[in-house]
Amino acid sequence: MAASIGLGVFQVKNAVSSVFGYNNEGLGYSVFILLAIFAIYTLAAVLPIGKGMKILGDINVVVAVAILVYVFALGNSPFLMNFIAQTFKNTFLGVVPTSLETLPFLNKGWFFDWPNTTLIWWISWTPFLGIFIARISKGRTIRQIIVGGVLAPVMFLIVWFSVFGGTGFLNAIVGDGSIIQYIQDHPDDVYLSFIMVLQKLPLFTLTGIVFIVLILVFLSTTATSSMISLSIITSNGPENAPVVRTLIWSVITTMVAFANVATGTLNGVRAIAVFLGIPYMFVFFLAISGLIRQLRHDARREGYVDPQHKLQKESEQRLGKELT
Numbered sequence: 001m002a003a004s005i006g007l008g009v010f011q012v013k014n015a016v017s018s019v020f021g022y023n024n025e026g027l028g029y030s031v032f033i034l035l036a037i038f039a040i041y042t043l044a045a046v047l048p049i050g051k052g053m054k055i056l057g058d059i060n061v062v063v064a065v066a067i068l069v070y071v072f073a074l075g076n077s078p079f080l081m082n083f084i085a086q087t088f089k090n091t092f093l094g095v096v097p098t099s100l101e102t103l104p105f106l107n108k109g110w111f112f113d114w115p116n117t118t119l120i121w122w123i124s125w126t127p128f129l130g131i132f133i134a135r136i137s138k139g140r141t142i143r144q145i146i147v148g149g150v151l152a153p154v155m156f157l158i159v160w161f162s163v164f165g166g167t168g169f170l171n172a173i174v175g176d177g178s179i180i181q182y183i184q185d186h187p188d189d190v191y192l193s194f195i196m197v198l199q200k201l202p203l204f205t206l207t208g209i210v211f212i213v214l215i216l217v218f219l220s221t222t223a224t225s226s227m228i229s230l231s232i233i234t235s236n237g238p239e240n241a242p243v244v245r246t247l248i249w250s251v252i253t254t255m256v257a258f259a260n261v262a263t264g265t266l267n268g269v270r271a272i273a274v275f276l277g278i279p280y281m282f283v284f285f286l287a288i289s290g291l292i293r294q295l296r297h298d299a300r301r302e303g304y305v306d307p308q309h310k311l312q313k314e315s316e317q318r319l320g321k322e323l324t
Contacts, residue, residue, distance in 0.1 A: 001226045002256035008219040009033045009261050012212060014192045018199065019208035030261045034254065037216060041223035042250040045231075046243045053136075053228070056221045063214045067198075067207065068160055074201050075167045083166035087158050117274050123284055124277030128229035135232065135239070142295075167197045175200070223253070 012033045016022055022029075044056050072080055099119060137145050168179040179196045198207045230249040231241035 001223060002253050002260060005034070005037060005219060005223060005253065005257040006260035008037065008215060009257070011192070012215050015195050015208060015212045015215065018192070018195045019205060019212065027262060031258070034258060034261055037219055037223070038250065038254045040216065040220040041227065042247065044220060044224040045227040045241070045246045045250060048240075053221070053224050056217055056224060060214070060217045060221050063210060063217065064156075064160070067210060067214060068163055070207065071167060071197065071201065072163050075163070076170055079170055080163055080166045083169075084159055084162040087162040087165075091154075091158055120274045120277040120281070123281055124274070126284060127280070128226055128233065131232055132225040132229040135228070138239075164194055164197050167200070168193055171197075171200060223250075227253070 009030050013029060016029075040056075044053055047053075099116075102116065133145070133149050137149065140148075168183075171177060172180040179193055179200075182196060183193055195208065195211060198204055198211060201207065227246050227249050228241045231245040232238060234249075235242050235245055
């Protein structure tokens with residue numbers, strides 16, 4: 001979480017510099033942005049979920065959809081539609097090959113290892129993110145959690161990255177290629193490419209400000225859920241996170257993020273996040289096994305009969321009658 005906040009600080013700095021032309025290379029600007037993010041997510045975390053987290057989440061969705069529709073409408077829409085369809089195919093058919101891709105013949109770094117490191121990065125998020133999803137999903141069915149908590153975000157992200165990424169690729173084909181060139185020259189600063197896409201469209205001053213708001217709200221939403229989950233975990237699992245412990249975790253996370261911002265690099269904390277995610281993969285598989293066992297136990301307790309088992313019992317009963 002600290003690494004994500006640090007990345008967000010750098011992204012906000014670059015966005016402010018691009019929109020307003022400020023020279024914000026000093027540490028003071030970074031600290032100011034970090035404190036602003038800290039204030040937002042700490043306030044949202046200590047408030048009830050229905051007031052704090054819900055408000056941030058609603059703002060996040062509205063702003064993200066508005067920017068997405070804007071870029072799609074003013075971009076090359078037919079090309080982007082084809083790009084979205086292609087990305088859907090690659091996402092669902094290529095998830096297993098991509099997971100096993102190690103790029104052994106390349107001089108690998110953080111950017112070139114992206115398929116592996118990003119998957120492990122997300123696995124390292126699962127302990128506290130899963131607890132938060134469980135906390136806000138009380139009373140919902142498994143089907144609702146899968147559709148609303150897994151499939152819907154994946155679908156949105158496919159469209160989001162297809163629209164922005166497709167616009168960037170199109171700039172390389174029929175434009176000046178500045179977006180792709182910047183990513184190649186600055187592999188650790190790929191997030192500025194979103195701002196560069198908006199720069200190619202009208203009303204950049206307005207859309208740039210909206211995008212800065214989106215970054216701040218998105219980071220705050222993510223950090224809020226993390227602080228709530230960490231507070232629940234370290235308090236023996238109460239339904240509502242204790243305010244004092246939420247504040248403690250907010251301060252600790254911000255201090256770690258400040259260390260990253262002060263040094264100007266996130267390589268260390270990103271490496272730790274990925275490194276610790278590797279052994280947790282085995283815990284992750286154990287958790288899946290435990291979930292399946294618990295679901296079977298609940299099904300037997302509630303009197304649920306598996307359709308295949310029911311069909312087998314009916315066949316045995318018919319066979320018994322025929323033999324009689």
